[in-house]
Amino acid sequence: MTEPLACVLHGVARSHIQPKDKVVVLGNGAIGLMFVAVLANTAEVLLWEGNDHRLEIGKKLGAA
Numbered sequence: 001m002t003e004p005l006a007c008v009l010h011g012v013a014r015s016h017i018q019p020k021d022k023v024v025v026l027g028n029g030a031i032g033l034m035f036v037a038v039l040a041n042t043a044e045v046l047l048w049e050g051n052d053h054r055l056e057i058g059k060k061l062g063a064a
Contacts, residue, residue: 001030008034017043025063028054037061 008031021043025035028049039045040062047063
């Protein structure tokens with residue numbers, strides 16, 4: 001899981017997300033959920049996908 005997390009952190013760093021920004025994460029697979037976990041303390045994160053179980057995990061990680 002180190003390599004996917006490194007990709008997430010790199011993507012967040014390149015995106016220049018500011019506090020109070022709204023971010024949409026498309027897909028709630030492992031990488032999408034990692035994005036939610038990393039961004040939830042900085043921005044409002046909206047998670048978009050059809051799997052209800054993974055959406056619940058996303059909510060627990062901080063998705064709106």
